[in-house]
Amino acid sequence: MIGRLQKSKNAHGFLSAGGVQNVLQQLSLEAPFALFHMPAQNSGAFMYRTAASVTFETFELSPSNKDVMETRGRLVRRFPANATEILCRDVEDADFQDAFAKTLAKMSHQTVKETKHKLKKAKQEHIEDRETVHPRIVVDLLPGILRGVGKQVSVTGISKNTHEEVTWSNSKLPWRRSPLWLLIRVGLQLTMVRFSSRGQDMYKEFMVLLMAEVLDISTKHDAGSDELRTMSAKICRRLCKLDHPYDGRWLIHVRHILSETSQFLTHRWDHICMESERPLALTAIERFTLDDSIRLSLPEIDTFVASVSAREETIRSVHFNPVAYVRLLDDNCLPTIKTGEGYLSFRLAILESWVAANLELWLKHHIGEDDACKKLKELIQSYHQVASRQYPDRPEGASRMLLTVGELWVAMDKAAIHAIPSLMLYEPEVPIEIWQALLLTAGAKAERLHLFEKYLLNRQRVAQEDGRPSIFRSYGCSRSFLIDYFSASPEHQQLKARIEAQAWAQRQEKKRELRRLKEEYSMWMEEYHGRTECDGYTREENGIPVWCHFRACLRCGYLNKADRLEIDMHEWPLPQHEFEAQSTIFELSVHAIFSEWRDSTLYVINDVLLSEQSENPHPQSSHPLRDYPPLHEFFRTGKGYRVHLLSETKPNIITHRRTLYVHSCTESDVCVNKGLRYQYFDGSRGWFLEQFLPTKGLSHLCTLSLSGRAHKLRRFIMRTWHCPEYMSLSEYKALAELPYGYNIQWQSILNQLAMPRIDFNKM
Secondary structure, eight states, X not given: OHHHHHHTBOTTSSBOHHHHHHHHHHOOSSSOEEEEXXXXXXXXXEEEEOSSEEEEEEEEOSOOHHHHHHOOSOEEEEEOSEEEEEEXXXXXXXXXXXXXXXXXXXXXXXXXXXXXXXXEETTEEEEOTTSOOOTHIIIIIHXXXXXXXXXXXXXXXXXXXXXXXXXXXXXXXXXXXXXXXXXXXXXXXXXXXXXXXXHHHHHHHXXXXXXXXXXXXXXXXXXXXXXXXXXXXXXXXXXXXXXXXXXXXXXXXXXXHHHHHHHHHHHHHHHHHHHHSOOOOHHHHHTOOTHHHHOOOOHHHHHHHHHHTTXXXXXXXXXXXXXXXXXXXXXXXXXXXXXXXXXXXXXXXXXXXXXXXXXXXXXXXXXXXXXXXXXXXXXXXXXHHHHHHHOTTOHHHHHHHHHHHHHHHHHHHHHHHHHOGGXXXXXXXXXXXXXXXXXXXXXXXXXXXXXXHHHHHHHHHHHHHHTOOOSSSOTTOTTOHHHHHHHTOHHHHHHHHHHHHHHHHHHHHHHHHHHHHHHHHHHHHHHHHHOOSOOEEEEEETTEEEEEEOTTOHHHHHHHHHHTOEEEOEEOXXXXXXXXXXXXXXXXXXXXXXXXXXXXXXXXXXXXXXXXXXXXXXXXXXXXXXXXXGGGGGOOSOTTOSEEEEESSOOGGGSTTSEEEGGGOOHHHHEEOOOOOEXXXXXXXXXXXXXXXXXXXXXXXTSOOOOOOOSOHHHHHHOGXXXXXXXXXXXXXXXXXXXXXXXXXXXXXXXXXXXXXOOGGGO
16 A cells, blocks of 8 residues: 555655556555545545445545644544545546546645635735645545546544644744655554454554564664654553553564663663763872972072062152042033943032023024934933932932933923924823922922923923824824825925835836746646656566656656746835825934934833833734835934834735745735834834823832831830931931821821921931
8 A cells, every 4th residue: 555655656746647547557356455645635535445346535634723723632533534436347447547547646736726724914815825725625526526426425434633733933834743644544544444343453553563663773773862762652652552452473572672772772871971981090190299299499489589678669759630520511512421420429410400500591502403302312311321320219319300301301392393393283292290299399490390391281282282193103193293294295205106116116027027937837837738648667566567657757847847936925015005105104214303302202201200001012023114125225214213113013025925836826916015014113112102101100209218117116216326327316216206106197297397307318
């Protein structure tokens, strides 16, 4: 049966018409079985002959991904799916054999588009090559045709508990268990079940013997230890599953092979252990002399020690020129600050004073400069990174930091609106209510906070009157900032026209390539059909002439060349939706001032004000617009910006479906829509942008926190030696009494505010 399966295939692994016809002619009562493999249809066929008829049985080989992944444990499968009985005289008819052999050969290599699994991407259906082919052509259509000369019958079937797997990672196609091996096992089991009362047990015993022979050959060929151990364990497991194995020479032979393999692995491990042991260098101990280890001669050290007493003392005059590390800032120059600088506390104080006194003046002189927003953004981030480390657990310092950052952001917002006036119509989404948590002591700071909140309220009022969408989540939305800017920008409109013109030319070229390959495919198929017979030779086996197929058959070579013709997809570079296409064009060439403003505003909302998103959706895969090959030459936006467009769906041109076979594809399969679905992405946090929600983090940052109260107030007051040096004794006692009394805690705090005895700045 295995020999006939080999003879039915050509050099490329598909059925050949001559090989199938030869197998049909060799069916006899002495050798009544035959197997056929149709890989293109994911199907197998089993034939067996009786005195009066031939039964043709078909079944599916590889199950679908869904059945494999959803089934817990082993997948229970029944074989065959159906059976058709045909009289021997009809099977022996030469015309029937010729037509039947050509049909099986064609089904073996030619795929059918309708039997392949499809998925939808960018509003188009694509064939999913990672899914198995539905076997309806062989399991349903072929038996229906054969019932024209035969009839459907019920046969004894088998049930198999299969351990199926579908595994892939960074590969085009998944790894599966061999369908050909399943076909052989099903054929063997059907044969034994049909011709023996204990066929089920006989099949299991045969499989144990077969695996033992494979193990014996592997041991003799010096296979890996892990492979031999796994094979031995598999055989032992199969032996344990046999309830009452038939004791005979086969079982003794299997046990002998297992014993030899175990001894082989033991000897190999002993050899590895011996080679891993380090030899003991005992000869070195014999030559060891104790005097060589206790007497050291260091002449250079002796010379150095003797020269110490002879040195002359020289006194040099030292001039001390102190350097001022903290200097006053220029009123008309934006200050800078870095984490590694010295005297950071003084530098922070000077910078905060400069912002309070000179920021408005600086903005008045530099508001029209192109790099004003960039400089303010860098100052906001560097100042916040330094100040947040200098003001931990210091609410007053943290409040000054927040007020300073807020005023710097207002200056940057004014500069951005000066460059892009339409930005005034969109809400920056900086929260307003949480600024009430700031702890400010001086009246001047409170007045600055009032002006800041007034500015935010005015920005919010203007934006809400017009009802514009969010500037952080409005990709592809009408009336969004991107669409309005695109509509008023001839540069972006020309860029879109240039991209579409190039894409249209590439698509026309791809269609011409497809037509040329279709013509080449037809040419090779004409050559294939022009030769009615494959190249081969005849030899005798047991007195019977057997036709053998040449591996370098010219006719099969034509078919192979035709089937191997491939073409790559062409993906339209812009989304089908017009607003999404315009938004994509805008992000290809974003105004630098807008990018600086958007990144800095998000930094203030998330990093400074500690706001959180309603959801934090992380992308399963990352495909940013900046890395999309068809638009890479048109990308003008810098790559260092925090907010950018990203899609978690792959573009069609990098999927495993990007290359199509010419014989089964059409223009709609080759020319596809853009598969990416962009969203705004926070590159710093690693998630898509959603609605911002204020948290209590800012309130905790600006609130004084007291240590927990002691178990007994009296014990705390009596231990006055615990009082810190920087705190007076009365202040120490007042601080200890402050948290006590469930009903008078707030009254105690009011007393301290009215007649303070505690200086919280010392905390």
